[in-house]
Amino acid sequence: MLKLNGLFKKSTGPHVVILMYHRIAQPISDVWDTAVSPQNFEQHLQHLQKLGNVVPLSLITDSIYAGQLNGNNIAITFDDGYTDNFTIARPLLEQYGLPATFFITAGNHKNIKEYWWDDLERTILFTERLPQRFLMSISNEEVDFDIKNEVDLTPKIRARHCGWHASVQPPPTQRALLYYHLWSKLKLLSYDEQYLILNKIKKWAKVDIEKNNENKIMSVDELKQLSENNLFTIGAHTATHAALGHHGPDLQKSELTENIDFLQQITDYKIDLVAYPYGSYNGNTLMLAYELGLLGGFTTEAEPIQQSISPFKIGRFQVKDMNGSRFQRQLASWRH
Ligand SMILES: [Zn+2]
Known part of the structure; x- marks a missing residue:
């Protein structure tokens, strides 16, 4: 039986x-x-x-x-x-x-004009050059992160980001780890807080704050x-x-x-x-x-x-x- x-x-x-x-x-x-x-x-x-x-x-x-x-x-x-x-x-x-x-x-x-997560994805995963150290206070947490040898976006790192699916794979790079952490924090905030922090992140990444219409x-x-x-x-x-x-x-x-x-x-x-x-x-x-x-x-x-x-x-x-x-x-x- x-x-x-x-x-x-x-x-x-x-x-x-x-x-x-x-x-x-x-x-x-x-x-x-x-x-x-x-x-x-x-x-x-x-x-x-x-x-x-x-x-x-x-x-x-x-x-x-x-x-x-x-x-x-x-x-x-x-x-x-x-x-x-x-x-x-x-x-x-x-x-x-x-x-x-x-x-x-x-x-x-x-x-x-664009959702914060698309902007964050482009900023952290695809900016050609990022400062090595990320230090920012986000909703009472001091986020202190070292992207190590990923300051420059090499073709290899870029390819790993293009193929990353976060629901089934762990973050494949330091940049992806930082993205995932920031995504998890921002998701829970109000719209005003999200955009305040997103603008700070873009300033840190030295990308144009107004550039936000790709998606x-x-x-x-x-x-x-x-x-x-x-x-x-x-x-x-x-x-x-x-x-x-x-x-x-x-x-x-x-x-x-x-x-x-x-x-x-x-x-x-x-x-x-x-x-x-x-x-x-x-x-x-x-x-x-x-x-x-x-x-x-x-x-x-x-x-x-x-x-x-x-x-x-x-x-x-x-x-x-x-x-x-x-x-x-x-x-x-x-x-x-
Ligand atoms: Zn939705």
Whole structure:
């Protein structure tokens, strides 16, 4: 009997699966595995179109409330609102007739041209020459770091940075170690603190503080155009990409309300879905999402959707850069 259990894997699927993309691009480095090449993305869409069961995300939240989850359904989401979502993903999604939801970081007060993590990645991993010693006080910690013999960016160090994937590999260089440490600290801070420290870091690295438009974010006009197509839905992703679970209820509330109000003005419809930046939330976040009249909250926990799930803790699977056949196998394993 024990042997038989080992031989026959019990099938429990299919399950509802929500896919999470960020960028459709080929950047020189992709430390957090957030970029999928346009060629590979098109192959994903070809497979998804063949399956024929990609639905709008709101249909999934509606069916959770109705107690009628259809295990066949798949939804596509994008986080962060990079320009390539508009220029590359949008026309491909239109071509294949597939719906998608875009979770957008935006607000009235901050004009984000580039996310701090992209700026930090370029500054620490790709600046040609850095001072050897890094010494800075960051949120009550004295960060004192020696980059040793990596002052000059050699082709070898550069190649190691281009191939580094931080979720599966330890930092491969001293510079990468420094980047990772700074990333972990900055992630937990408020927007104002992040940019204050980022500017200090760029000053230390002697790079142009104003040079911050290499990983562009969608403009208001692009966002408006995107929202006008019925295939697409815009969702909330906070005003400044705050790690909600690490902040108090007041900051969480202003991050969400400012973002929702801003997006409602642009789209002219009610924003009722939110994705928590970095997948970070706590009890306050869930309560706030409910109180603000949202209908669904999405995490970054890689899990299929069960009928019993809380509509404010819906998991998603991050799709990495892979070709169509690998994607097909990956998706099948997520669904079953
Ligand atoms: Zn995000």
